[in-house]
Amino acid sequence: MSTPLLTAPLLTARDLTLHFGRVAALDGVDLEIHPGEVVAIVGESGSGKTTLLRVLSGLMRPDGGEVSYLGQDVLGMGEAARRRLMRTEWGFVHQNPRDGLRMAVSAGGNIGERLMATGARHYGNIREQASHWLTRVEIDPARMDEVPARFSGGMQQRLQIARTLVTLPKLVFMDEPTGGLDVSVQARLLDLIRALVADLGLAVLIVTHDIAAARLLAHRMLVMRHGVVVESGLTDRVLDDPQHPYTQLLVSSVLAA
Amino acid sequence: MSHDPGYNFAYLDESTKRMIRRAILKAVAIPGHQVPFGSREMPLPYGWGTGGIQVTAAILGPTDVLKVIDQGSDDTTNAVSIRAFFRRVAGVATTERTAEASIIQTRHRIPERALREDQILVYQVPIPEPLGRLEPRIAETRRMHAMADYGLMHVKLYEDIARHGHIATSYSYPVMVNGRYLMSPSPIPAFDNPKMDQMPALQLFGAGREKRIYAVPPYTSVKSLDFDDHPFRPIRAPQTCELCGSRDTYLDEVLTDDVGGRIFVCSDTDFCTERQAVREAAE
Numbered sequence: 001m002s003t004p005l006l007t008a009p010l011l012t013a014r015d016l017t018l019h020f021g022r023v024a025a026l027d028g029v030d031l032e033i034h035p036g037e038v039v040a041i042v043g044e045s046g047s048g049k050t051t052l053l054r055v056l057s058g059l060m061r062p063d064g065g066e067v068s069y070l071g072q073d074v075l076g077m078g079e080a081a082r083r084r085l086m087r088t089e090w091g092f093v094h095q096n097p098r099d100g101l102r103m104a105v106s107a108g109g110n111i112g113e114r115l116m117a118t119g120a121r122h123y124g125n126i127r128e129q130a131s132h133w134l135t136r137v138e139i140d141p142a143r144m145d146e147v148p149a150r151f152s153g154g155m156q157q158r159l160q161i162a163r164t165l166v167t168l169p170k171l172v173f174m175d176e177p178t179g180g181l182d183v184s185v186q187a188r189l190l191d192l193i194r195a196l197v198a199d200l201g202l203a204v205l206i207v208t209h210d211i212a213a214a215r216l217l218a219h220r221m222l223v224m225r226h227g228v229v230v231e232s233g234l235t236d237r238v239l240d241d242p243q244h245p246y247t248q249l250l251v252s253s254v255l256a257a
Numbered sequence: 258m259s260h261d262p263g264y265n266f267a268y269l270d271e272s273t274k275r276m277i278r279r280a281i282l283k284a285v286a287i288p289g290h291q292v293p294f295g296s297r298e299m300p301l302p303y304g305w306g307t308g309g310i311q312v313t314a315a316i317l318g319p320t321d322v323l324k325v326i327d328q329g330s331d332d333t334t335n336a337v338s339i340r341a342f343f344r345r346v347a348g349v350a351t352t353e354r355t356a357e358a359s360i361i362q363t364r365h366r367i368p369e370r371a372l373r374e375d376q377i378l379v380y381q382v383p384i385p386e387p388l389g390r391l392e393p394r395i396a397e398t399r400r401m402h403a404m405a406d407y408g409l410m411h412v413k414l415y416e417d418i419a420r421h422g423h424i425a426t427s428y429s430y431p432v433m434v435n436g437r438y439l440m441s442p443s444p445i446p447a448f449d450n451p452k453m454d455q456m457p458a459l460q461l462f463g464a465g466r467e468k469r470i471y472a473v474p475p476y477t478s479v480k481s482l483d484f485d486d487h488p489f490r491p492i493r494a495p496q497t498c499e500l501c502g503s504r505d506t507y508l509d510e511v512l513t514d515d516v517g518g519r520i521f522v523c524s525d526t527d528f529c530t531e532r533q534a535v536r537e538a539a540e
Binding site (some may be wrong): 080081087102105106108109112113114116118121122123124126127144145235253 | 403404406407408411412414415418419420430450484485486487495
């Protein structure tokens with residue numbers, strides 16, 4: 001059923017708990033993600049998906065549990081080490097591109113920021129890379145010197161993806177990357193993400209409430225409800241043969257076109 | 258000369274001076290790092306040199322010789338007033354000659370004449386945070402300093418080149434001090450940046466409104482940020498000084514009438530006067 005695991009997991013989380021007052025946002029969550037694997041976290045609003053992503057990426061501290069990345073303790077590492085990870089081996093794609101982009105800085109500067117943060121000091125090379133990545137995310141490189149405020153929502157989101165992937169991270173966290181876009185733009189973006197992920201061999205942890213997006217992108221999925229992972233497994237298995245009543249409800253609520 | 262008996266020596270009380278000296282010592286120990294201090298209300302408005310005056314007051318001794326320049330000039334209002342202030346409250350000797358001064362308080366210039374080990378240069382700083390324009394959250398800029406996370410500053414230079422074809426920052430040009438801290442050199446022209454590198458004199462920076470003191474100890478590396486293929490270039494007007502004929506100093510453009518007449522003269526008045534005297538003696 002499951003593919004033989006030839007590699008050690010990239011990211012492992014054990015028994016994560018987090019309470020907001022009396023509400024349990026995370027209640028004993030376990031998770032593993034291997035290199036090159038796309039894992040989707042699905043569930044309704046308020047089920048703890050985004051909180052889980054924030055805890056895993058070290059943006060938020062849980063009440064209990066542990067997260068380790070290639071043997072390093074993510075929650076215990078210093079902020080300097082975590083920031084270094086965040087700008088080299090990790091990437092974070094926000095739901096709202098305004099959170100992930102510098103709106104007053106040109107598209108080229110946005111893509112170049114991570115390169116410059118990791119020591120690139122050759123203007124010509126930075127521009128070349130920026131132009132290459134704009135092409136890869138299907139933005140005309142001629143618009144490199146425009147600010148993202150003049151781009152459409154879909155273009156902004158693609159720019160955010162280019163900016164994140166330019167340092168070739170190993171693990172990318174995506175928080176509802178297709179949220180707030182219209183359906184045809186969503187489809188194009190999903191296609192693009194799928195191609196890039198396969199090309200670059202990225203591991204992606206993607207949070208979404210869109211079951212169709214999860215089916216298209218993810219190898220495995222976790223279904224969350226009230227801070228608990230109620231079901232997990234290969235995407236097709238979970239969606240075609242849901243075991244938990246909540247998963248059955250989720251799957252049956254998807255509108256057929 | 259004696260000082261006005263109505264004031265403590267150099268205006269500030271002794272415990273305030275001690276507090277400022279502690280901040281200065283810490284700043285010297287961590288070159289380029291901004292040290293907070295309890296900036297006092299001074300008898301002049303913010304932006305006129307309250308930070309520089311407090312640093313000067315804290316390090317001034319009765320035998321010091323003080324020079325004050327404003328944009329290189331000894332005879333502008335700001336320079337004249339601050340000199341008069343310290344003559345009155347500290348009774349110290351003042352001078353307009355760079356070579357004779359032991360403390361030089363400056364606004365926006367470094368003297369053209371090379372400074373010595375027994376001199377201290379005190380800068381008046383309006384905006385101490387070099388990252389402030391790019392990252393408005395102060396807590397975040399402090400974190401960036403702590404982590405030496407300075408990619409953002411290069412983004413600014415990148416934008417300059419993308420927009421203007423070259424780095425268009427001509428003053429307050431960011432520098433890296435001792436390979437560790439990003440520092441704003443106060444709004445001196447980029448032309449003066451190379452003088453900060455390995456300078457034999459101690460350089461102290463005081464920002465009164467922002468309540469920050471920072472320092473560059475003698476013989477410390479100060480590098481202007483740049484790109485490999487767009488190296489830092491000190492910029493000056495390509496003219497020669499109308500008065501002394503200098504071709505390698507920083508020049509001011511001065512309008513001479515209302516029909517478009519203009520001349521270029523050295524911004525460092527002391528340097529210019531000295532050169533003129535040498536020229537006249539030679540003639």
